Amino acid sequence: MVQESTDPVTFPALLMHHAQARGPRPAIREKDLGIWQTLTWAQVAAEVRRVAAGLADLGVAAGEHVAVVGENRPRLYMAMMAAQCLGAIPVPLYQDAVADEMTFVLQDAQVGVVVVEDQEQLDKMLEVSDRCPALRALVFDDPRGLRHYDDPRLLSWGALLARGDERTRRQPDEVDARMAAIRSEDTAAMFYTSGTTGKPKGVVLSHLALIDRARVIERFEGLTDREDVLAYLPPAWIGQNMFSYTQFLTTGFTVNHPESPDTVSIDMRDIGPTYYFAPPRVLEDLLTRVMIRMEDAGRVKRWLFDRAMRLARRVGTRILDADGTVGVWDRCKYALGNALVYGPLRNTLGMSRVRVAYTAGEAIGPDLFVFYRSIGINLKQLYGSTETSVFVCVQANGQVRDDTVGPPCDGVEIRVAANGEIQLRSPGLFTGYYQNPEATEASYTDDGWYHTGDAGYLDADGQLKIIDRAKDVGRLADDSLFAPKYIENKLKFFPFIKEVVAFGADRPEVCAFINIDLEAVGNWAERRGLPYAGYTDLASKDEVYALIRDCVEQVNRDLAQDPKMAASQVVRFLILHKELDPDDDELTRTRKVRRAFIAQKYGVLVDALFAGLSSQYIETEVKFEDGRIGRIAADLRIESAAVAKPEPLKKVA
Structure with a gap:
């Protein structure tokens, strides 16, 4: 007889599970005025309950969309959790989008409540509010600069908590009842595509799709609740959301929020993440800074760096992959290079403790990819998209190549169409595009395979090679x-x-x-x-x-x-x-x-x-x-x- 899994299958259930199993353990850290502040799982769960009750008091119903706008801030993450506790659907927006760009999403999703980080984001909401008549409440985290704002729709985080406390006194079982009513197939979140062509589309993802993909990678990489992750990319991007929200709630590790985008490199060295994610553009920027510093270094340091990097490019990736073909003399030289160059360089990058690092979002240049692996950083490529809950293909340790994105993950089936397009089936596929059945239907073949829009092929080892976007090749x-x-x-x-x-x-x-x-x-x-x-x-x-x-x-x-x-x-x-x-x-x-x-x-x-x-x-x-x-x-x-x-x-x- 097969025993049914008792693992939590919704995000609210996961949060409450961690609060019970890992109550005093650190869940979220935030750097504020140069000092790291820690919230335990028990503290996060307690505050989320209060926020959920406050949102309920604002009339947030199951199935309603709640927008969240800002950088990676703990309270914005807790606002998303609170919305999910009510059966509502968080819709994170890009914080650097101009007001007009946000208008389309607010109108399309018929957003009634928005939680913003600060004055900058609040000003955008007020600017477009006359075009978004459904907006009835604007909750803000950071009160600086808002003393003279008198719009009746405005509500501070503290005022929201107070409303939640009062609501709980009146209806003490409401939040628990609404959490219990949520099913795994219900919508967990909606992410708007970045829209390389036409208007953005709302990608609807269920609890089941997101949590399933997170658990697959947890097993694949042996992730534990002892991992440290830095949340520094836009929360509206599915990649960041998967690593610092979905996997955070699935595995129960610690997420660290930098003080600001300008302090990410310093904060990363403080934390020393063990599980790291970066799109190619971030890795390009980091490499650029390294090269600038080396240009400014003295002649001896430049000579040593050049010699060490030539050796790293020749044998570094093979040593990382535990390839037995590297000779003893090369290993000794690489060990010396590690002490003098590679180790200090990893420390400068904040990657001394990285056990697993992923890059995704677009294709990475092979030279850039090899650079990081050659200095001992276990950087791997993954392939996926918003519609697939990120994880479609992932490279396995010891089988990492610069020209593939790895074999299909557990549960994923891939085929290549006659025109070279990659098509797939996966438990992580989206429910559909919000209020756009035509686009949803067009995204699938007649026999039910999802059109990725990417061109590529499976090689003899079963690893997927991506050539380019199918429309660009x-x-x-x-x-x-x-x-x-x-x-x-x-x-x-x-x-x-x-x-x-x-x-x-x-x-x-x-x-x-x-x-x-x-x-x-x-x-x-x-x-x-x-x-x-x-x-x-x-x-x-x-x-x-x-x-x-x-x-x-x-x-x-x-x-x-x-x-x-x-x-x-x-x-x-x-x-x-x-x-x-x-x-x-x-x-x-x-x-x-x-x-x-x-x-x-x-x-x-x-x-x-x-x-x-x-x-x-x-x-x-x-x-x-x-x-x-x-x-x-x-x-x-x-x-x-x-x-x-x-x-x-x-x-x-």
Whole structure:
């Protein structure tokens, strides 16, 4: 006879389980005024009950959407838990979104109650409230700057708790009764897609889908309640939400909230997370800072770093994978490098205690991936999306490769369609898009497989290889493969390059837009006594163009060694006069390139690149942080890059 599992199957049940089983253990830490404050599981559960009662007093009903806006703050996490305790549905919003972007979500989800972090987010809500008539209550965490606000809908966190206490006195069993009524198949949360095309869609996920995927990875990685996680990415992103909320409540480990986005690197060194998650852009930024510091180091330190990194690239990943082919002498040299270079570098990055690190969100460049693994950080790729509750494929220890995202996780089935698209079935799949049955139906094949929209294939070892987004993969005019993300990631490995957009589909060659990294190139310029007045001026310098051309030509030499990609070498490029920005709709809030929008917005530049022009004038509209609209004009220089000869195919004897 099979015994049924007694594991909690909803988020409220998980919270109460941890409060009982791990009551005095740390659940949440927050750094405030330089001091780490700790909340135990018992304290979190008690406060969540009070908040839930307060929300009930505001009329929050089962199935109603409660929006949450702000950075990673414990009270915002507890607001999400409290909403779930009532059978309501938390809808986290991106804190850096402008007010107009939030309007669509508030209207679409018919949000009546919003919990915000501070004055900045509250001002956005008040700005759009006349367009969102359903808004009836605005709860705020941080009261600074709000003394003279007198809108009757405003409610401080303390006032919400007081209402909850009063509600509990009147109806002491209400919250428990509503928690008991929640089923595993009920909606647990709704996340709005970042919308690379068209309006964002509300992705509806159940308790069952999210918790199932979290438990699969808990078993796969041997996660325990002793893990430390740093919550520093937008809570509205499903990746951060899975690692610092779903897995936090499933496994019962400790989540740490940094003091502010500006102190993340310091706070990470304080905590020393054991389980870490970062999208490629964060890993790129960390590497850029390392390279800047090494540029400023003395000659001996630079020599030692270069020698150590050459050794790490040769044997580091094999040592991490416990590969027995590494010789004793190389192991001894690597151990010395670990004492002098790799260990201090991991400590500088705050990764000394990392046992498992994941990267996801978009494809990571192989050079960047190998760098982290070569210095002893167990960085692995995973594959998934909002609609799949994140975890579709994960790399196993000892089987990590830079060109795959691992085999399917437990419970996931994958097939590759005739057009190369990856399709799947999984217990973690979403319930549907909110109030959008047409889009929900279109996301599945006729026989019930989910369209991922990604192109790739399963290799001989059963590991999934992602080539690019299916809609972005194309062919050059000579029918050679063109995978723009692959080229872009290679270029973004260089610390001087922040963003790249490659063009070439149905064209005779490949051309690219490049954004320089202002910090890295600015540091490089200052050390050479090169004056500049901001991004646009620096990007136009002859010396900077020469620097970027060298990076492009290094990538071209690398591409020439790959028979499939040799034809995709970058022939011409330009350095954009402004940084691509989510506020200008050029990137999503998770900083994915809106390729089609950029091609249309900068069509005159694309045409100039492929026409072989040496320069092109352009005026660009930009949005400032205060909502004002301005224009930036520049005469952009177009540079040619040397194309390397493809490697001849080796004959088999």
